[in-house]
Amino acid sequence: MDESRPALAVDIGGTKLAAGLVEPAGRVQAWAQVPTPAGLDAEQLWRTLDALITEVLDQAGVTPADLAGCGCGCGGPMEWPSGVVSPLNIPGWRGFPLRARLTERLGGITVRVHNDAICMVAAEHWRGAGRGRDNVLGMVVSTGVGGGLVLDGRLIRGASGNAGHIGHVVVDPETGPLCGCGGRGCAEAIARGPALVAWAQGEGWRPDQKDATAKDLAADGALGHAIGLAAMRRAGRALGIAIASATSLCDLEVVSVGGGLSQAGPLLFDPLEEALRAHAKLDFTRQVSVVPAALGQHAGLVGAAALIFAADRYWHGD
Numbered sequence: 001m002d003e004s005r006p007a008l009a010v011d012i013g014g015t016k017l018a019a020g021l022v023e024p025a026g027r028v029q030a031w032a033q034v035p036t037p038a039g040l041d042a043e044q045l046w047r048t049l050d051a052l053i054t055e056v057l058d059q060a061g062v063t064p065a066d067l068a069g070c071g072c073g074c075g076g077p078m079e080w081p082s083g084v085v086s087p088l089n090i091p092g093w094r095g096f097p098l099r100a101r102l103t104e105r106l107g108g109i110t111v112r113v114h115n116d117a118i119c120m121v122a123a124e125h126w127r128g129a130g131r132g133r134d135n136v137l138g139m140v141v142s143t144g145v146g147g148g149l150v151l152d153g154r155l156i157r158g159a160s161g162n163a164g165h166i167g168h169v170v171v172d173p174e175t176g177p178l179c180g181c182g183g184r185g186c187a188e189a190i191a192r193g194p195a196l197v198a199w200a201q202g203e204g205w206r207p208d209q210k211d212a213t214a215k216d217l218a219a220d221g222a223l224g225h226a227i228g229l230a231a232m233r234r235a236g237r238a239l240g241i242a243i244a245s246a247t248s249l250c251d252l253e254v255v256s257v258g259g260g261l262s263q264a265g266p267l268l269f270d271p272l273e274e275a276l277r278a279h280a281k282l283d284f285t286r287q288v289s290v291v292p293a294a295l296g297q298h299a300g301l302v303g304a305a306a307l308i309f310a311a312d313r314y315w316h317g318d
Protein backbone atom coordinates (compact mmCIF):
# COMPACT_ATOMS: atom_id res chain seq x y z
CA MET A 1 0.00 0.00 0.00
CA ASP A 2 1.17 3.49 -0.84
CA GLU A 3 1.68 4.99 2.63
CA SER A 4 0.88 8.51 1.47
CA ARG A 5 -2.63 7.77 0.25
CA PRO A 6 -5.42 9.65 2.06
CA ALA A 7 -8.46 8.05 3.64
CA LEU A 8 -12.00 9.14 3.01
CA ALA A 9 -13.56 10.01 6.35
CA VAL A 10 -17.32 10.28 6.88
CA ASP A 11 -19.07 11.64 9.96
CA ILE A 12 -22.82 11.07 10.24
CA GLY A 13 -24.79 12.70 13.02
CA GLY A 14 -28.24 14.02 13.71
CA THR A 15 -27.11 17.59 13.03
CA LYS A 16 -24.76 17.27 10.08
CA LEU A 17 -23.27 14.92 7.52
CA ALA A 18 -19.58 15.56 6.86
CA ALA A 19 -16.99 13.98 4.61
CA GLY A 20 -13.32 14.72 4.12
CA LEU A 21 -10.03 13.42 2.92
CA VAL A 22 -7.58 12.84 5.75
CA GLU A 23 -3.83 12.37 5.35
CA PRO A 24 -2.04 9.51 7.15
CA ALA A 25 -0.74 12.00 9.73
CA GLY A 26 -4.28 13.11 10.55
CA ARG A 27 -4.50 16.39 8.65
CA VAL A 28 -7.83 17.07 6.97
CA GLN A 29 -7.40 18.09 3.32
CA ALA A 30 -10.63 18.61 1.37
CA TRP A 31 -13.92 18.44 3.23
CA ALA A 32 -17.58 19.34 2.94
CA GLN A 33 -20.67 19.10 5.07
CA VAL A 34 -24.43 19.54 4.87
CA PRO A 35 -27.12 19.73 7.56
CA THR A 36 -28.66 16.31 8.10
CA PRO A 37 -31.88 16.48 6.12
CA ALA A 38 -35.03 15.80 8.13
CA GLY A 39 -37.96 13.75 6.96
CA LEU A 40 -36.20 11.80 4.22
CA ASP A 41 -36.48 8.10 3.63
CA ALA A 42 -33.50 5.74 3.65
CA GLU A 43 -32.61 6.04 -0.04
CA GLN A 44 -33.02 9.83 -0.13
CA LEU A 45 -30.64 10.09 2.83
CA TRP A 46 -28.20 7.80 1.10
CA ARG A 47 -28.30 9.94 -2.06
CA THR A 48 -27.49 13.02 0.06
CA LEU A 49 -24.46 11.24 1.50
CA ASP A 50 -23.46 9.88 -1.91
CA ALA A 51 -23.48 13.41 -3.38
CA LEU A 52 -21.38 14.69 -0.47
CA ILE A 53 -18.78 11.97 -1.04
CA THR A 54 -18.68 12.77 -4.76
CA GLU A 55 -18.20 16.45 -3.95
CA VAL A 56 -15.19 15.74 -1.71
CA LEU A 57 -13.53 13.31 -4.13
CA ASP A 58 -14.05 15.74 -7.04
CA GLN A 59 -12.76 18.65 -4.96
CA ALA A 60 -9.51 16.76 -4.37
CA GLY A 61 -9.37 15.19 -7.84
CA VAL A 62 -9.13 11.62 -6.52
CA THR A 63 -11.02 8.40 -7.22
CA PRO A 64 -11.82 5.63 -4.73
CA ALA A 65 -8.86 3.66 -6.10
CA ASP A 66 -6.55 6.43 -4.82
CA LEU A 67 -7.75 5.97 -1.23
CA ALA A 68 -6.19 3.99 1.62
CA GLY A 69 -9.74 3.17 2.73
CA CYS A 70 -12.84 4.75 4.19
CA GLY A 71 -13.56 5.26 7.88
CA CYS A 72 -17.01 6.31 9.02
CA GLY A 73 -18.44 7.43 12.34
CA CYS A 74 -22.19 7.22 12.76
CA GLY A 75 -24.61 7.83 15.60
CA GLY A 76 -25.63 4.69 17.44
CA PRO A 77 -26.97 2.21 17.99
CA MET A 78 -25.46 -0.02 15.33
CA GLU A 79 -24.58 -3.60 14.76
CA TRP A 80 -20.83 -3.75 14.94
CA PRO A 81 -18.66 -4.58 13.04
CA SER A 82 -21.21 -5.14 10.25
CA GLY A 83 -22.06 -1.43 10.25
CA VAL A 84 -25.82 -1.86 10.05
CA VAL A 85 -26.97 1.41 11.58
CA SER A 86 -30.13 2.71 13.27
CA PRO A 87 -29.06 6.16 14.52
CA LEU A 88 -31.47 7.45 17.19
CA ASN A 89 -31.37 10.94 15.69
CA ILE A 90 -31.82 9.87 12.05
CA PRO A 91 -35.22 8.12 11.93
CA GLY A 92 -34.95 7.48 8.16
CA TRP A 93 -32.27 4.87 8.75
CA ARG A 94 -33.38 1.80 10.66
CA GLY A 95 -31.28 -1.27 10.04
CA PHE A 96 -29.55 0.54 7.18
CA PRO A 97 -26.53 -1.40 5.82
CA LEU A 98 -24.22 1.61 5.80
CA ARG A 99 -20.93 -0.27 5.70
CA ALA A 100 -22.06 -2.46 2.79
CA ARG A 101 -23.42 0.52 0.85
CA LEU A 102 -20.21 2.52 1.32
CA THR A 103 -18.14 -0.48 0.25
CA GLU A 104 -20.23 -0.81 -2.90
CA ARG A 105 -20.10 2.93 -3.62
CA LEU A 106 -16.31 2.98 -3.25
CA GLY A 107 -15.61 0.01 -5.49
CA GLY A 108 -14.79 -2.51 -2.78
CA ILE A 109 -12.05 -0.67 -0.89
CA THR A 110 -11.73 -1.21 2.88
CA VAL A 111 -14.59 0.48 4.74
CA ARG A 112 -14.93 0.57 8.53
CA VAL A 113 -17.89 2.00 10.44
CA HIS A 114 -17.94 2.67 14.15
CA ASN A 115 -19.96 4.62 16.69
CA ASP A 116 -19.41 8.39 16.37
CA ALA A 117 -18.49 8.73 20.05
CA ILE A 118 -15.85 6.01 19.57
CA CYS A 119 -14.44 7.97 16.63
CA MET A 120 -14.21 11.12 18.77
CA VAL A 121 -12.26 9.20 21.38
CA ALA A 122 -10.00 7.65 18.76
CA ALA A 123 -9.34 11.14 17.41
CA GLU A 124 -8.47 12.55 20.83
CA HIS A 125 -6.18 9.63 21.62
CA TRP A 126 -4.56 9.53 18.16
CA ARG A 127 -4.07 13.26 17.54
CA GLY A 128 -5.68 15.24 20.37
CA ALA A 129 -5.78 15.71 24.14
CA GLY A 130 -4.98 12.08 24.90
CA ARG A 131 -1.97 11.82 22.60
CA GLY A 132 0.94 9.98 24.22
CA ARG A 133 -1.23 8.62 27.05
CA ASP A 134 -2.25 4.98 27.26
CA ASN A 135 -5.36 5.25 29.43
CA VAL A 136 -7.91 7.71 28.23
CA LEU A 137 -11.64 8.14 28.57
CA GLY A 138 -13.18 10.34 25.87
CA MET A 139 -16.57 11.90 26.45
CA VAL A 140 -18.96 13.77 24.20
CA VAL A 141 -21.50 15.87 26.09
CA SER A 142 -24.21 17.10 23.83
CA THR A 143 -27.73 15.85 23.02
CA GLY A 144 -26.57 12.67 24.74
CA VAL A 145 -23.50 11.81 26.77
CA GLY A 146 -21.34 9.41 24.76
CA GLY A 147 -17.95 7.99 25.37
CA GLY A 148 -15.26 5.51 24.63
CA LEU A 149 -12.37 3.99 26.47
CA VAL A 150 -8.72 3.48 25.54
CA LEU A 151 -6.81 1.28 28.01
CA ASP A 152 -3.22 0.17 27.64
CA GLY A 153 -3.12 2.09 24.36
CA ARG A 154 -5.98 0.29 22.65
CA LEU A 155 -9.63 1.04 22.18
CA ILE A 156 -11.62 -1.30 24.42
CA ARG A 157 -14.39 -3.03 22.55
CA GLY A 158 -16.37 -4.99 25.12
CA ALA A 159 -18.68 -7.91 24.48
CA SER A 160 -20.84 -6.09 21.92
CA GLY A 161 -18.60 -3.18 20.87
CA ASN A 162 -20.22 -0.88 23.44
CA ALA A 163 -17.60 -0.49 26.18
CA GLY A 164 -17.15 3.06 27.42
CA HIS A 165 -20.78 4.15 27.68
CA ILE A 166 -19.99 6.63 30.46
CA GLY A 167 -23.36 8.34 29.92
CA HIS A 168 -25.13 5.44 31.61
CA VAL A 169 -22.96 5.28 34.68
CA VAL A 170 -25.47 5.87 37.48
CA VAL A 171 -24.78 8.94 39.60
CA ASP A 172 -28.13 9.54 41.32
CA PRO A 173 -30.29 6.41 41.54
CA GLU A 174 -32.61 7.80 44.23
CA THR A 175 -33.70 11.21 42.99
CA GLY A 176 -32.24 11.44 39.49
CA PRO A 177 -34.48 11.68 36.42
CA LEU A 178 -35.51 8.71 34.31
CA CYS A 179 -33.05 7.98 31.52
CA GLY A 180 -33.77 7.17 27.88
CA CYS A 181 -32.13 3.79 28.50
CA GLY A 182 -34.92 2.87 30.90
CA GLY A 183 -32.87 3.37 34.06
CA ARG A 184 -32.83 6.22 36.55
CA GLY A 185 -30.19 8.74 37.49
CA CYS A 186 -27.64 8.02 34.75
CA ALA A 187 -25.13 10.82 34.09
CA GLU A 188 -26.75 11.31 30.69
CA ALA A 189 -30.24 11.67 32.17
CA ILE A 190 -28.95 14.68 34.14
CA ALA A 191 -26.25 16.24 31.94
CA ARG A 192 -27.56 15.87 28.40
CA GLY A 193 -28.49 19.24 26.93
CA PRO A 194 -32.25 18.68 26.60
CA ALA A 195 -32.42 17.34 30.18
CA LEU A 196 -30.71 20.48 31.48
CA VAL A 197 -33.15 22.67 29.57
CA ALA A 198 -36.11 20.73 30.96
CA TRP A 199 -34.71 20.97 34.47
CA ALA A 200 -34.08 24.72 34.13
CA GLN A 201 -37.60 25.32 32.84
CA GLY A 202 -38.94 23.41 35.82
CA GLU A 203 -36.94 25.78 38.03
CA GLY A 204 -38.55 28.78 36.33
CA TRP A 205 -36.12 29.53 33.47
CA ARG A 206 -37.96 31.53 30.84
CA PRO A 207 -35.57 32.11 27.91
CA ASP A 208 -36.25 34.82 25.29
CA GLN A 209 -35.73 32.33 22.45
CA LYS A 210 -38.26 29.77 21.37
CA ASP A 211 -36.79 26.27 21.29
CA ALA A 212 -33.99 27.37 23.63
CA THR A 213 -31.11 24.94 23.95
CA ALA A 214 -28.46 24.11 26.52
CA LYS A 215 -26.23 26.56 24.64
CA ASP A 216 -28.67 29.37 25.50
CA LEU A 217 -28.77 28.09 29.07
CA ALA A 218 -24.97 28.18 29.28
CA ALA A 219 -24.99 31.68 27.78
CA ASP A 220 -27.41 32.82 30.48
CA GLY A 221 -25.15 31.25 33.06
CA ALA A 222 -22.18 33.15 31.63
CA LEU A 223 -24.18 36.35 32.14
CA GLY A 224 -24.61 35.40 35.78
CA HIS A 225 -28.22 34.21 35.69
CA ALA A 226 -28.78 31.95 38.69
CA ILE A 227 -30.68 29.13 36.97
CA GLY A 228 -28.17 28.95 34.10
CA LEU A 229 -25.34 28.73 36.61
CA ALA A 230 -27.17 26.10 38.65
CA ALA A 231 -27.84 24.03 35.53
CA MET A 232 -24.15 24.00 34.60
CA ARG A 233 -23.28 23.05 38.19
CA ARG A 234 -25.82 20.26 38.02
CA ALA A 235 -24.29 18.91 34.80
CA GLY A 236 -20.71 19.33 36.00
CA ARG A 237 -21.45 17.55 39.24
CA ALA A 238 -23.08 14.56 37.52
CA LEU A 239 -20.18 14.26 35.08
CA GLY A 240 -17.59 14.63 37.86
CA ILE A 241 -19.15 11.82 39.88
CA ALA A 242 -19.31 9.56 36.82
CA ILE A 243 -15.67 10.32 36.02
CA ALA A 244 -14.63 9.55 39.61
CA SER A 245 -16.26 6.11 39.34
CA ALA A 246 -14.76 5.44 35.92
CA THR A 247 -11.32 6.47 37.17
CA SER A 248 -11.47 4.05 40.09
CA LEU A 249 -12.54 1.26 37.78
CA CYS A 250 -10.10 1.90 34.92
CA ASP A 251 -7.10 3.71 36.42
CA LEU A 252 -7.38 6.56 33.91
CA GLU A 253 -4.74 9.16 33.13
CA VAL A 254 -6.76 11.60 31.06
CA VAL A 255 -10.43 12.28 30.46
CA SER A 256 -11.18 14.48 27.46
CA VAL A 257 -14.56 16.16 27.37
CA GLY A 258 -15.93 17.43 24.08
CA GLY A 259 -19.32 18.11 22.55
CA GLY A 260 -21.49 21.21 22.61
CA LEU A 261 -21.81 21.53 26.38
CA SER A 262 -18.02 21.48 26.85
CA GLN A 263 -18.03 24.92 25.20
CA ALA A 264 -19.43 26.25 28.48
CA GLY A 265 -15.84 26.19 29.81
CA PRO A 266 -15.27 26.83 33.53
CA LEU A 267 -19.02 27.08 34.18
CA LEU A 268 -19.08 23.33 33.55
CA PHE A 269 -15.50 22.28 34.28
CA ASP A 270 -15.17 23.95 37.71
CA PRO A 271 -18.08 22.09 39.35
CA LEU A 272 -17.02 18.95 37.48
CA GLU A 273 -13.56 19.18 38.98
CA GLU A 274 -14.97 19.89 42.44
CA ALA A 275 -17.22 16.80 42.33
CA LEU A 276 -14.43 14.67 40.93
CA ARG A 277 -12.03 15.72 43.71
CA ALA A 278 -14.74 15.09 46.33
CA HIS A 279 -15.19 11.51 45.15
CA ALA A 280 -11.79 10.44 43.81
CA LYS A 281 -9.76 10.11 47.01
CA LEU A 282 -7.42 7.22 46.35
CA ASP A 283 -3.90 8.17 45.37
CA PHE A 284 -4.11 6.68 41.92
CA THR A 285 -7.48 8.28 41.18
CA ARG A 286 -6.21 11.72 42.20
CA GLN A 287 -3.74 11.63 39.33
CA VAL A 288 -6.42 11.85 36.64
CA SER A 289 -6.74 15.06 34.67
CA VAL A 290 -9.89 16.23 32.93
CA VAL A 291 -9.29 18.38 29.87
CA PRO A 292 -11.41 19.89 27.11
CA ALA A 293 -11.19 17.92 23.86
CA ALA A 294 -8.37 19.37 21.75
CA LEU A 295 -9.68 18.67 18.27
CA GLY A 296 -12.36 21.04 17.08
CA GLN A 297 -14.93 20.60 14.35
CA HIS A 298 -12.92 17.95 12.48
CA ALA A 299 -12.58 15.51 15.39
CA GLY A 300 -15.21 13.18 13.95
CA LEU A 301 -13.41 13.03 10.59
CA VAL A 302 -9.97 12.55 12.15
CA GLY A 303 -11.32 9.73 14.34
CA ALA A 304 -12.99 8.05 11.38
CA ALA A 305 -9.65 8.15 9.54
CA ALA A 306 -7.96 6.60 12.58
CA LEU A 307 -10.08 3.47 11.96
CA ILE A 308 -8.02 3.13 8.75
CA PHE A 309 -4.60 4.54 9.65
CA ALA A 310 -4.30 3.22 13.19
CA ALA A 311 -6.46 0.11 12.95
CA ASP A 312 -4.18 -1.81 15.32
CA ARG A 313 -5.32 0.50 18.11
CA TYR A 314 -8.89 1.47 17.13
CA TRP A 315 -10.37 -1.33 15.07
CA HIS A 316 -10.64 -4.90 16.27
CA GLY A 317 -13.34 -6.05 13.87
CA ASP A 318 -13.19 -7.77 10.52
Ligand SMILES: [Zn+2]
Pocket: 167, 168, 179, 180, 181, 182, 183, 184, 186, 188, 189
Ligand atom coordinates in the same frame (compact mmCIF):
# COMPACT_ATOMS: atom_id res chain seq x y z
ZN1 LIG B 1 -29.15 5.58 31.08
